[in-house]
Amino acid sequence: MSETVSSVPGFTCGLDVTLRLIAGKWKPLILYFLLQQGPIRYGQLKRAVHGVSDKVLIQQLKELEADNVIKRTDYQEIPPRVDYALTPLGRSLAEALEPLCLWGSQNMAQVARIFAERATWCEGKAS
Amino acid sequence: MSETVSSVPGFTCGLDVTLRLIAGKWKPLILYFLLQQGPIRYGQLKRAVHGVSDKVLIQQLKELEADNVIKRTDYQEIPPRVDYALTPLGRSLAEALEPLCLWGSQNMAQVARIFAERATWCEGKAS
DNA sequence: AAAAGTATGCACCTTTTGGTAAGTACCCAA
DNA sequence: TTGGGTACTTACCAAAAGGTGCATACTTTT
Numbered sequence: 380m381s382e383t384v385s386s387v388p389g390f391t392c393g394l395d396v397t398l399r400l401i402a403g404k405w406k407p408l409i410l411y412f413l414l415q416q417g418p419i420r421y422g423q424l425k426r427a428v429h430g431v432s433d434k435v436l437i438q439q440l441k442e443l444e445a446d447n448v449i450k451r452t453d454y455q456e457i458p459p460r461v462d463y464a465l466t467p468l469g470r471s472l473a474e475a476l477e478p479l480c481l482w483g484s485q486n487m488a489q490v491a492r493i494f495a496e497r498a499t500w501c502e503g504k505a506s
Numbered sequence: 507m508s509e510t511v512s513s514v515p516g517f518t519c520g521l522d523v524t525l526r527l528i529a530g531k532w533k534p535l536i537l538y539f540l541l542q543q544g545p546i547r548y549g550q551l552k553r554a555v556h557g558v559s560d561k562v563l564i565q566q567l568k569e570l571e572a573d574n575v576i577k578r579t580d581y582q583e584i585p586p587r588v589d590y591a592l593t594p595l596g597r598s599l600a601e602a603l604e605p606l607c608l609w610g611s612q613n614m615a616q617v618a619r620i621f622a623e624r625a626t627w628c629e630g631k632a633s
Numbered sequence: 634a635a636a637a638g639t640a641t642g643c644a645c646c647t648t649t650t651g652g653t654a655a656g657t658a659c660c661c662a663a
Numbered sequence: 664t665t666g667g668g669t670a671c672t673t674a675c676c677a678a679a680a681g682g683t684g685c686a687t688a689c690t691t692t693t
Contacts, residue, residue: 391556394538394603396610396617404651411521421670429518432652437671445627446620457660458669468616475609476521482602483523489595490523493573500572531681548640559682564641584690585639 397472400446403439405431407476410465413449414473418464448472524602527573530566532558534603537592540576541600545591575599 390396401407405428412427413419419427425436440463443449448469454460465473483490517523528534532555539554540546546554552563567590570576575596581587592600610617 389556390610390614390618391535391554392538393607393610393612393614394534396614397606398534398610400610400617400620407521407525408518411519422668425670429516433671434653434673435651438651446624453670456669457658458667459659459671461670468613471613472609475605478602478605479524480520482520482599483517483525483527484520486595486598487517487520487523490527491517493527497573549638560641561643561683562681565681580640583639584688585637586641586688588640 397475400448401472403442405436405439406443407479409436409439409443410448410469410473411476411480413463413465414470414476418452418462421461421463424463443469524599527575528599530569532563532566533570534606536563536566536570537575537596537600538603538607540590540592541597541603545579545589548588548590551590570596 390399401410408428409424412424416423416427421440425431425433428436440449440451444451447466450464450466450469452462452464454462517526528537535555536551539551543550543554548567552558552560555563567576567578571578574593577591577593577596579589579591581589
Protein backbone atom coordinates (compact mmCIF):
# COMPACT_ATOMS: atom_id res chain seq x y z
CA MET A 380 0.00 0.00 0.00
CA SER A 381 3.00 2.30 0.40
CA GLU A 382 3.85 1.97 -3.25
CA THR A 383 1.48 2.55 -6.13
CA VAL A 384 1.72 0.29 -9.12
CA SER A 385 1.17 3.13 -11.54
CA SER A 386 2.02 6.80 -11.29
CA VAL A 387 -0.81 7.92 -13.53
CA PRO A 388 -3.32 8.00 -10.73
CA GLY A 389 -2.22 7.59 -7.14
CA PHE A 390 -4.25 4.53 -6.26
CA THR A 391 -4.42 3.95 -2.53
CA CYS A 392 -5.67 0.38 -2.70
CA GLY A 393 -7.57 -2.08 -4.87
CA LEU A 394 -10.90 -0.65 -3.84
CA ASP A 395 -9.75 2.81 -4.94
CA VAL A 396 -8.96 1.39 -8.37
CA THR A 397 -12.42 -0.05 -8.83
CA LEU A 398 -14.31 2.90 -7.42
CA ARG A 399 -12.59 5.32 -9.76
CA LEU A 400 -13.46 3.17 -12.75
CA ILE A 401 -17.15 3.10 -11.88
CA ALA A 402 -17.42 6.63 -10.47
CA GLY A 403 -20.71 8.05 -11.65
CA LYS A 404 -24.14 7.75 -10.11
CA TRP A 405 -25.57 5.37 -12.70
CA LYS A 406 -22.57 3.29 -13.76
CA PRO A 407 -22.91 0.49 -11.18
CA LEU A 408 -26.59 0.16 -12.05
CA ILE A 409 -25.82 0.12 -15.76
CA LEU A 410 -23.38 -2.75 -15.22
CA TYR A 411 -25.86 -4.57 -13.02
CA PHE A 412 -28.66 -4.44 -15.58
CA LEU A 413 -26.35 -5.39 -18.42
CA LEU A 414 -25.29 -8.40 -16.37
CA GLN A 415 -28.92 -9.38 -15.78
CA GLN A 416 -30.43 -8.68 -19.17
CA GLY A 417 -27.62 -7.95 -21.64
CA PRO A 418 -27.16 -7.43 -24.45
CA ILE A 419 -30.01 -4.92 -24.48
CA ARG A 420 -31.24 -1.94 -26.45
CA TYR A 421 -30.71 1.63 -25.34
CA GLY A 422 -34.39 2.18 -24.55
CA GLN A 423 -34.69 -1.00 -22.53
CA LEU A 424 -31.61 -0.05 -20.50
CA LYS A 425 -33.02 3.40 -19.83
CA ARG A 426 -36.26 1.92 -18.52
CA ALA A 427 -34.36 -0.49 -16.28
CA VAL A 428 -32.19 2.27 -14.81
CA HIS A 429 -34.97 4.28 -13.19
CA GLY A 430 -34.76 8.03 -13.16
CA VAL A 431 -31.73 8.73 -15.33
CA SER A 432 -31.81 11.41 -18.05
CA ASP A 433 -30.90 10.68 -21.66
CA LYS A 434 -28.06 13.12 -21.56
CA VAL A 435 -26.34 11.52 -18.56
CA LEU A 436 -27.06 7.92 -19.57
CA ILE A 437 -25.49 8.46 -22.97
CA GLN A 438 -22.54 10.23 -21.39
CA GLN A 439 -21.83 7.43 -18.94
CA LEU A 440 -22.32 4.77 -21.60
CA LYS A 441 -19.72 6.55 -23.74
CA GLU A 442 -17.30 6.61 -20.83
CA LEU A 443 -17.83 2.93 -20.06
CA GLU A 444 -17.31 2.08 -23.71
CA ALA A 445 -14.15 4.17 -23.90
CA ASP A 446 -12.88 2.35 -20.81
CA ASN A 447 -13.57 -1.03 -22.45
CA VAL A 448 -16.10 -1.96 -19.81
CA ILE A 449 -19.02 -2.23 -22.21
CA LYS A 450 -19.43 -2.77 -25.93
CA ARG A 451 -21.76 -0.83 -28.20
CA THR A 452 -23.21 -2.36 -31.37
CA ASP A 453 -24.88 -0.10 -33.91
CA TYR A 454 -26.98 -2.07 -36.41
CA GLN A 455 -27.06 0.92 -38.80
CA GLU A 456 -30.81 0.83 -39.08
CA ILE A 457 -33.53 3.44 -39.20
CA PRO A 458 -34.93 4.00 -36.72
CA PRO A 459 -31.61 3.48 -34.88
CA ARG A 460 -31.13 0.12 -33.18
CA VAL A 461 -28.20 -0.02 -30.78
CA ASP A 462 -27.26 -2.79 -28.33
CA TYR A 463 -25.10 -2.51 -25.25
CA ALA A 464 -23.29 -5.47 -23.68
CA LEU A 465 -20.57 -6.15 -21.15
CA THR A 466 -17.04 -6.86 -22.24
CA PRO A 467 -15.13 -9.61 -20.41
CA LEU A 468 -13.56 -6.92 -18.21
CA GLY A 469 -16.99 -5.43 -17.58
CA ARG A 470 -18.51 -8.78 -16.81
CA SER A 471 -15.92 -9.55 -14.17
CA LEU A 472 -16.46 -6.11 -12.66
CA ALA A 473 -20.26 -6.53 -12.66
CA GLU A 474 -19.85 -9.90 -10.97
CA ALA A 475 -17.77 -8.24 -8.26
CA LEU A 476 -20.76 -5.98 -7.62
CA GLU A 477 -23.05 -8.93 -6.95
CA PRO A 478 -22.32 -9.18 -3.22
CA LEU A 479 -23.44 -5.56 -2.92
CA CYS A 480 -26.70 -6.49 -4.67
CA LEU A 481 -27.14 -9.40 -2.31
CA TRP A 482 -26.26 -7.29 0.73
CA GLY A 483 -28.79 -4.66 -0.28
CA SER A 484 -31.53 -7.22 -0.82
CA GLN A 485 -30.83 -8.92 2.49
CA ASN A 486 -30.67 -5.67 4.44
CA MET A 487 -33.33 -3.70 2.64
CA ALA A 488 -35.66 -3.44 5.62
CA GLN A 489 -32.98 -2.14 7.94
CA VAL A 490 -31.66 0.29 5.35
CA ALA A 491 -35.19 1.56 4.75
CA ARG A 492 -35.44 2.26 8.49
CA ILE A 493 -32.13 4.11 8.31
CA PHE A 494 -33.44 6.27 5.49
CA ALA A 495 -36.66 6.91 7.37
CA GLU A 496 -34.59 8.16 10.32
CA ARG A 497 -32.51 10.29 7.97
CA ALA A 498 -35.74 11.87 6.71
CA THR A 499 -36.86 12.57 10.27
CA TRP A 500 -33.48 14.04 11.09
CA CYS A 501 -33.46 16.27 8.02
CA GLU A 502 -36.96 17.49 8.77
CA GLY A 503 -35.81 18.39 12.27
CA LYS A 504 -32.99 20.43 10.81
CA ALA A 505 -35.28 22.18 8.37
CA SER A 506 -37.41 23.58 11.16
CA MET B 507 -38.50 -5.15 -8.98
CA SER B 508 -41.86 -3.71 -9.86
CA GLU B 509 -42.70 -3.33 -6.20
CA THR B 510 -40.52 -1.59 -3.67
CA VAL B 511 -40.32 -2.95 -0.16
CA SER B 512 -40.36 0.51 1.33
CA SER B 513 -42.00 3.71 0.16
CA VAL B 514 -39.46 5.99 1.78
CA PRO B 515 -37.00 5.77 -1.05
CA GLY B 516 -37.95 4.13 -4.30
CA PHE B 517 -35.27 1.44 -4.40
CA THR B 518 -34.87 -0.09 -7.85
CA CYS B 519 -32.91 -3.15 -6.74
CA GLY B 520 -30.60 -4.47 -4.01
CA LEU B 521 -27.61 -2.70 -5.51
CA ASP B 522 -29.47 0.61 -5.38
CA VAL B 523 -30.06 0.09 -1.65
CA THR B 524 -26.40 -0.44 -0.92
CA LEU B 525 -25.13 2.34 -3.14
CA ARG B 526 -27.37 4.88 -1.51
CA LEU B 527 -26.19 3.90 1.93
CA ILE B 528 -22.54 4.36 1.01
CA ALA B 529 -22.98 7.32 -1.33
CA GLY B 530 -20.10 9.70 -0.67
CA LYS B 531 -16.67 9.74 -2.24
CA TRP B 532 -14.82 8.50 0.84
CA LYS B 533 -17.32 6.23 2.55
CA PRO B 534 -16.35 2.94 0.85
CA LEU B 535 -12.69 3.63 1.63
CA ILE B 536 -13.51 4.46 5.24
CA LEU B 537 -15.28 1.11 5.59
CA TYR B 538 -12.43 -0.70 3.88
CA PHE B 539 -9.76 0.72 6.20
CA LEU B 540 -11.86 0.13 9.30
CA LEU B 541 -12.24 -3.50 8.20
CA GLN B 542 -8.47 -3.83 7.70
CA GLN B 543 -7.20 -1.91 10.73
CA GLY B 544 -10.16 -1.12 12.99
CA PRO B 545 -10.76 0.05 15.58
CA ILE B 546 -8.52 3.00 14.81
CA ARG B 547 -7.93 6.60 15.83
CA TYR B 548 -9.18 9.54 13.79
CA GLY B 549 -5.69 10.59 12.75
CA GLN B 550 -4.72 7.11 11.64
CA LEU B 551 -7.89 6.81 9.58
CA LYS B 552 -7.22 10.17 7.93
CA ARG B 553 -3.74 9.07 6.93
CA ALA B 554 -5.05 5.81 5.51
CA VAL B 555 -7.73 7.54 3.43
CA HIS B 556 -5.43 9.55 1.23
CA GLY B 557 -6.42 13.04 0.16
CA VAL B 558 -9.56 13.66 2.17
CA SER B 559 -10.07 16.95 4.03
CA ASP B 560 -10.87 17.08 7.76
CA LYS B 561 -14.18 18.75 7.11
CA VAL B 562 -15.46 16.05 4.75
CA LEU B 563 -13.99 13.10 6.68
CA ILE B 564 -15.68 14.23 9.88
CA GLN B 565 -18.92 14.82 8.02
CA GLN B 566 -18.99 11.39 6.44
CA LEU B 567 -17.98 9.71 9.71
CA LYS B 568 -20.93 11.43 11.37
CA GLU B 569 -23.28 10.19 8.66
CA LEU B 570 -21.97 6.62 8.90
CA GLU B 571 -22.36 6.73 12.67
CA ALA B 572 -25.89 8.09 12.39
CA ASP B 573 -26.69 5.25 9.97
CA ASN B 574 -25.36 2.68 12.45
CA VAL B 575 -22.63 1.60 10.09
CA ILE B 576 -19.76 2.62 12.34
CA LYS B 577 -19.31 3.24 16.04
CA ARG B 578 -17.46 6.18 17.57
CA THR B 579 -15.78 5.93 20.99
CA ASP B 580 -14.64 9.11 22.72
CA TYR B 581 -12.23 8.36 25.57
CA GLN B 582 -12.78 11.86 27.02
CA GLU B 583 -9.08 12.57 27.22
CA ILE B 584 -6.89 15.57 26.52
CA PRO B 585 -5.59 15.70 23.91
CA PRO B 586 -8.71 14.09 22.41
CA ARG B 587 -8.55 10.35 21.71
CA VAL B 588 -11.36 8.97 19.56
CA ASP B 589 -11.67 5.49 18.04
CA TYR B 590 -13.80 4.47 15.09
CA ALA B 591 -14.93 0.89 14.48
CA LEU B 592 -17.39 -1.03 12.35
CA THR B 593 -20.75 -2.12 13.73
CA PRO B 594 -22.00 -5.61 12.80
CA LEU B 595 -24.06 -4.02 10.00
CA GLY B 596 -21.01 -2.09 8.85
CA ARG B 597 -18.80 -5.14 8.98
CA SER B 598 -21.14 -7.13 6.74
CA LEU B 599 -21.27 -4.20 4.33
CA ALA B 600 -17.49 -3.81 4.30
CA GLU B 601 -17.16 -7.53 3.62
CA ALA B 602 -19.46 -7.14 0.63
CA LEU B 603 -16.98 -4.58 -0.69
CA GLU B 604 -14.11 -7.07 -0.60
CA PRO B 605 -14.67 -8.48 -4.10
CA LEU B 606 -14.31 -4.94 -5.42
CA CYS B 607 -10.99 -4.63 -3.57
CA LEU B 608 -9.88 -7.93 -5.04
CA TRP B 609 -11.07 -6.97 -8.51
CA GLY B 610 -9.18 -3.71 -8.32
CA SER B 611 -6.00 -5.38 -7.17
CA GLN B 612 -6.22 -8.01 -9.87
CA ASN B 613 -6.97 -5.53 -12.63
CA MET B 614 -4.81 -2.65 -11.48
CA ALA B 615 -2.48 -2.73 -14.47
CA GLN B 616 -5.28 -2.70 -17.00
CA VAL B 617 -7.17 0.02 -15.16
CA ALA B 618 -4.00 2.10 -15.00
CA ARG B 619 -3.77 1.80 -18.79
CA ILE B 620 -7.41 2.89 -19.04
CA PHE B 621 -6.67 5.97 -16.95
CA ALA B 622 -3.60 6.73 -19.01
CA GLU B 623 -5.76 6.69 -22.12
CA ARG B 624 -8.31 8.88 -20.40
CA ALA B 625 -5.54 11.38 -19.69
CA THR B 626 -4.47 11.34 -23.32
CA TRP B 627 -8.03 11.80 -24.44
CA CYS B 628 -8.63 14.70 -22.04
CA GLU B 629 -5.42 16.39 -23.14
CA GLY B 630 -6.62 16.13 -26.70
CA LYS B 631 -9.84 17.84 -25.77
CA ALA B 632 -8.07 20.56 -23.83
CA SER B 633 -6.12 21.67 -26.88
C1' DA C 634 4.89 32.49 27.04
C1' DA C 635 4.72 29.93 23.01
C1' DA C 636 4.31 25.77 20.41
C1' DA C 637 2.59 21.14 19.58
C1' DG C 638 -0.86 17.67 19.25
C1' DT C 639 -5.63 15.80 18.65
C1' DA C 640 -10.21 16.08 16.99
C1' DT C 641 -13.50 19.05 15.36
C1' DG C 642 -16.37 23.44 13.78
C1' DC C 643 -17.66 26.86 10.41
C1' DA C 644 -18.07 30.38 6.68
C1' DC C 645 -17.15 30.66 2.23
C1' DC C 646 -15.72 28.84 -2.16
C1' DT C 647 -14.74 25.89 -6.22
C1' DT C 648 -15.59 21.98 -8.71
C1' DT C 649 -18.23 18.30 -10.06
C1' DT C 650 -22.28 16.18 -11.32
C1' DG C 651 -26.62 15.34 -12.99
C1' DG C 652 -30.67 17.49 -15.16
C1' DT C 653 -33.75 20.41 -18.27
C1' DA C 654 -35.23 21.86 -22.50
C1' DA C 655 -34.95 22.01 -27.09
C1' DG C 656 -33.06 20.10 -30.98
C1' DT C 657 -31.29 16.48 -34.73
C1' DA C 658 -31.76 12.69 -38.46
C1' DC C 659 -34.49 9.56 -40.99
C1' DC C 660 -37.96 6.16 -42.12
C1' DC C 661 -42.70 4.83 -41.73
C1' DA C 662 -47.54 5.52 -40.66
C1' DA C 663 -51.57 8.35 -40.58
C1' DT D 664 -47.82 17.28 -44.54
C1' DT D 665 -47.54 15.98 -39.90
C1' DG D 666 -46.51 12.99 -36.14
C1' DG D 667 -44.18 9.05 -33.98
C1' DG D 668 -40.28 6.41 -32.65
C1' DT D 669 -35.31 5.58 -31.67
C1' DA D 670 -30.91 7.10 -30.17
C1' DC D 671 -28.44 10.92 -29.38
C1' DT D 672 -26.57 16.21 -29.13
C1' DT D 673 -25.98 20.64 -26.98
C1' DA D 674 -26.30 24.93 -24.27
C1' DC D 675 -27.34 26.32 -20.03
C1' DC D 676 -28.36 25.61 -15.23
C1' DA D 677 -29.09 24.17 -10.38
C1' DA D 678 -27.80 21.38 -6.79
C1' DA D 679 -24.66 18.64 -4.54
C1' DA D 680 -20.30 17.60 -2.99
C1' DG D 681 -15.82 18.24 -1.54
C1' DG D 682 -12.24 21.58 -0.19
C1' DT D 683 -9.77 25.83 1.91
C1' DG D 684 -8.53 28.54 5.56
C1' DC D 685 -8.93 29.83 9.97
C1' DA D 686 -10.56 28.88 14.42
C1' DT D 687 -11.50 26.21 19.04
C1' DA D 688 -10.24 23.75 23.63
C1' DC D 689 -7.00 21.96 26.76
C1' DT D 690 -2.95 19.61 28.43
C1' DT D 691 1.87 18.84 27.88
C1' DT D 692 6.31 20.11 26.26
C1' DT D 693 9.82 23.39 25.17
